Amino acid sequence: MAQPPSPENLTLSVDCGGGGIKAAVLDDAGTAHAPAVRVATPYPLPPDRLVECIAELARGLPAAARATIGMPGMIRHGVVIHTPHYITRSGPRSRVDPALAERWTGFDMHAAVSARLGVPALVLNDAEVHGAGVVAGKGLELVLTLGTGLGSAHFDGGRIAPHLELSHAPVRRGTTYDEYIGEHERRRLGDGLWSRRIARVVDGLRPVFLWDRLYLGGGNSRRITAVVLDRLGDDVVVVPNSAALVGGARAWGLPGPRERD
Secondary structure (H helix, E strand, C coil), X not given: CCCCCCHHHEEEEEEECCCEEEEEEEECCCCECCCCEEEECCCCCCHHHHHHHHHHHHHCXXXXXXXXXXXXXXXXXXXXXXXXXXXXXXXXXXXXXXXXXXXHCCCXXXXXXXHHHCCCEXXXXXXXXXHHCCCCCCCEEEEEEECCCEEEEEEECCEECCCCCHHHCEEECXXXXXXXXXXXXXXXXXXXXXXXXXHHHHHHHHHHXXXXXXXXXXXXXXXXCHHHHHHHCCCEEECCCCHHHHXXXXXXXXXXXXXXX
């Protein structure tokens, strides 16, 4: 009978989103060793509550020797500089709670997760983890994730480049990318008109990055219409949302120094 994999070969991968938190345990090849688990993102969500939520998900999964946490916002060396949804009273598009914003700003998520789980951890922007699951490691590769808002990451030769919060940049008449192509607008416009906005965003960013490959991921990437997909070009690839968890295992093998491990 085959022996179960050693925890030393497994990674706990957690994808923290605005609407849900998903977790799985995967080996170095990105193969899951138990069904992924998911809970709705609880609000209000101070840092300690998110850490406990991650620990609770981990208890229902096989033991792992390390953890990767992907979360929205500007994350530097495992410290939260800014996160958009978790500082609100009741989730995306609700009022910002100043007390929550203060608690999240400068919070050392890396230290908190490592201490709570008792294993080395990586804490990255969620689009960076998503990208780790799909990039080829050649040239300039841009990853855009389409969900509650817009997530972004870019890689140079497989190395994660310094994060840019494109989601907060104005794209049209002061409207940010989050507001322009986020889930709220997709529901309001319908997939057809929303997909045309995605095409405008891709066309507008192409001369900025001059990428070798653009990956479109996140839960809403599958909603881009076939007509728009055909016009985006051969250098644009839609990737499955499962990359958000697979990337948790593969992030540890990316070239360059890792975060405080």
